[in-house]
Amino acid sequence: MNIHAIRAIYRFEMARTGRTLLQSIASPVISTSLYFVVFGAAIGSRMVEIDGISYGAFIVPGLVMLSLLTESISNASFGIYMPKYSGTIYELLSAPVSVGEVILGYVGAAASKSIILGTLILATARLFVDYQIEHPLWMLGFLVLTSVTFSLFGFIIGVWADGFEKLQIVPMMVVTPLTFLGGSFYSIDMLPPVWQTVTLFNPVVYLISGFRWSFYGVSDVPVGISAAMTALFMLACVAVIHRMFATGYKLRT
Amino acid sequence: MSDDNAIISIRNLDKTYASGFTALKNINLDIRRGELFALLGPNGAGKTTLIGSVCGIVTPSGGRIHANGYDVVRDYRAARSLIGLVPQELATDGFESVWATVSFSRGLFGKPPNPAYIEQLLRDLSLWDKRHARIMELSGGMKRRVLIAKALSHEPEILFLDEPTAGVDVDLRRGMWEMVHGLRKRGVTIILTTHYIEEAEDMADRIGVINRGELVLVEDKHTLMAKLGKKQLTVYLQDPLNGLPAALARDGLEVSNDGYALTWTYDLHREHNDIAGLMRDLQAQGIHFRDLHTQQSSLEEIFVELVKERS
Numbered sequence: 001m002n003i004h005a006i007r008a009i010y011r012f013e014m015a016r017t018g019r020t021l022l023q024s025i026a027s028p029v030i031s032t033s034l035y036f037v038v039f040g041a042a043i044g045s046r047m048v049e050i051d052g053i054s055y056g057a058f059i060v061p062g063l064v065m066l067s068l069l070t071e072s073i074s075n076a077s078f079g080i081y082m083p084k085y086s087g088t089i090y091e092l093l094s095a096p097v098s099v100g101e102v103i104l105g106y107v108g109a110a111a112s113k114s115i116i117l118g119t120l121i122l123a124t125a126r127l128f129v130d131y132q133i134e135h136p137l138w139m140l141g142f143l144v145l146t147s148v149t150f151s152l153f154g155f156i157i158g159v160w161a162d163g164f165e166k167l168q169i170v171p172m173m174v175v176t177p178l179t180f181l182g183g184s185f186y187s188i189d190m191l192p193p194v195w196q197t198v199t200l201f202n203p204v205v206y207l208i209s210g211f212r213w214s215f216y217g218v219s220d221v222p223v224g225i226s227a228a229m230t231a232l233f234m235l236a237c238v239a240v241i242h243r244m245f246a247t248g249y250k251l252r253t
Numbered sequence: 254m255s256d257d258n259a260i261i262s263i264r265n266l267d268k269t270y271a272s273g274f275t276a277l278k279n280i281n282l283d284i285r286r287g288e289l290f291a292l293l294g295p296n297g298a299g300k301t302t303l304i305g306s307v308c309g310i311v312t313p314s315g316g317r318i319h320a321n322g323y324d325v326v327r328d329y330r331a332a333r334s335l336i337g338l339v340p341q342e343l344a345t346d347g348f349e350s351v352w353a354t355v356s357f358s359r360g361l362f363g364k365p366p367n368p369a370y371i372e373q374l375l376r377d378l379s380l381w382d383k384r385h386a387r388i389m390e391l392s393g394g395m396k397r398r399v400l401i402a403k404a405l406s407h408e409p410e411i412l413f414l415d416e417p418t419a420g421v422d423v424d425l426r427r428g429m430w431e432m433v434h435g436l437r438k439r440g441v442t443i444i445l446t447t448h449y450i451e452e453a454e455d456m457a458d459r460i461g462v463i464n465r466g467e468l469v470l471v472e473d474k475h476t477l478m479a480k481l482g483k484k485q486l487t488v489y490l491q492d493p494l495n496g497l498p499a500a501l502a503r504d505g506l507e508v509s510n511d512g513y514a515l516t517w518t519y520d521l522h523r524e525h526n527d528i529a530g531l532m533r534d535l536q537a538q539g540i541h542f543r544d545l546h547t548q549q550s551s552l553e554e555i556f557v558e559l560v561k562e563r564s
Contacts, residue, residue: 002330008360012353019348087344091403094308094338095361096330252312253270253305 005097009105010112013079017113024075025117028067032121035063036128039185044129050187051218056129061212062184063125068118068143069150069179069204073171076110076154081167084158084251093252099245103238107151114147131215138223139214145230146207150175152237159244159251178204183212188220203233259283260411260442261307266316268302268466276302278466280316284411289433289443291453291474293556294463300446301341303463304413308338320411334363337409341416341446343396347389351380354388355402362407374402377432394425401429405436412436414445418452430456450556454478462559469559478555486528488515488535489544501534 017024040056047055083089092102125131133139154171161167182204188196199205200221210226213219219226244251261284268277276299284290294300305311307318309329318325323332346354355371375381378398383391388399397417404412414433418426426449433443433456447453453460453474460477462469470477493512505518517531535542 002363004360004363004365008357011360012349012357015353016348083346086346087340087342088346090308090310090338090340090344091358091361093310094333094336096333096363097361098330248312252310 002097002101005095006101006104006108009102010109013075013106013109014112016079017075017109024071024113025120028071028117029120029124032063032067033124033128035059036125040125040129050190051216053216053218054130057131057216058187058212059185060122060125060129060131061215062179062182062208064118064121064143065146065204065208065211066176066179066184067121068114068146069175069207070171071117072110072114072147072150073154073157073175075113076107076151077158077161077167077171079106079110080155080158081161084162089251099242102245103152103155103241107148107155110151110154111144111147114151115143118143118147133215134217135214139211142207142211142214142227142230145227145234146211149230149234149237152234152241156237156240156244159241159249162250175204178202179208183208183220203229206230258285260286260321261444262319263303263307264317266303266306266318267314268299268306268311269314276466277306277313280463280466280468282461282468282471284442284444285459287437287440287442288458289437289445289456290459290461291457292444292446292461292463293450293453294446298463299466300463301415302466304338304415304444304446308336308413309333330363334407335410336413337404337407337411338413339397339400339404339415339417341419343393343400345388345396345399347387349388350385351375351388351391351399351402352384354399355406358403359406362409364407370408371402371406374405377435378402379428394421397421398425398429401432409441411442411444414443414447416446416448418447418449426452462556464559478549483518483520483549483554485548486517486519486531487546487548488517488531488542489513489546490515491541491543494540498538498540500538501531501540503531506531 036056036059039059044054044056044059049055050058083092097105157167157170181199182202183199188199188205188209191199206221206226206229209220210223210230213223213226243249261282263280263282266277266280267275269275280299280303292300292303302311306313307320307325309325320332320335323335325332349357352371352375355375356366359367359371372381375384378401380395380398380402383395388396391399401414401417418429421429430452433445437443445453445457457474459471460474461471490513494508494515495512497506497508497515501515503517507516507518508514509516515535
């Protein structure tokens, strides 16, 4: 295994975060804090409890997940798209690195940033909302699993995209709506029965449900199914990336 | 036929792009260990595709490539570790510092950090003073040197230089070629593409000419120049001639429009050019001359001729 290459890519990507701290860390933390202020402190105080949890506390896992998904995708897609855009991808393609090493470097860095971000958002949320974590290990597990999975998904988007518009279109047009409709701000029990069934086709429901369970012990779908669905999506992403590198899809001519 | 001393061996290499454009047609080529091989060809001839195929950037449609005995597809780790590439485009990470980007390249190619080596490399390329500068702040020539430093960061045995002096000023070009000489002395095999054919003429051991995806020829530089080069003798006359006297007639001899010069073009490899015979004939005809000038065709002229011939 080319450990030096993994380390080089990882450090390179983390250094990019260091240069863009305001954009990569501060900006999502501030925007999520605004959600807590508006939905948690202001509106939340006038809303009824959901599953015995105050509304402000109820939305914490969903909001963390919202940032985690969008930032994981954004970090990983940008990480691999930029070398393609600037032309420096030639170096990665001509280097003695395997697909696995490339994934560990790029996706590892993107996921690390997301985990740091998720932790910061949770710490910030504490300033506005009182919440507890019933299953801290599961919470950490979901945090890591989701960050890795959606960083892998972002990596795929970065390879696929051949312009900045494409880079933005999936997070904006697909992931954000799915997250909003995936139970970030409500329990799917609150929906009419038909929409409850439709919602189960939204993969983000499983992520938010599992993550919320690790906080309060209540979930829309069984936690085992949440974990299994996320793991399945992760494996699918790994398979797609492997295929992309094997065929040189949008990488090699 | 494979060369026992070959460090790169290319067999039956084809490349047809998805658009249907055939960039390489049945290329067979051996690059010898330690040589400087110049690959010449007009724009779009297939030079960069050929280099890309060896380095792993282009997926060949057919054929095999070995680097030091390693298949570049199957044993890509071993093969790529040996190779450094300076691309034609100035592709750099503008926001990175010189030091960071060169160190990154070394790591990417599987080498442990070696600050002393990187320092020496940057000093050799006159980049040491700029080590903390962001690449976007550097001039085009300096960016080119950064690319060379990146390519050399993992101490490769084979170096591809794809148009390394394009857009580089004369002083810098000279500096680069000094560095290339130094690398050759250390045994690094260098494959060069360039538009400045005089550079190939000065430095290369062997020349390959590629045109429309086909390797037109591969030849030792001196042999090529002797075989395909022409020499021209110009005799400047005291009085003009109205035409070429029959007694002087011979292949390649022409009289200028104003009648004041005779130009004789002959092949370098022909043993009996008989210049003395021409001089005797001139004297016998009472034609007096005031000056003589000889000129040998350059590699550039040979190259242009070759490409024109095969087009």
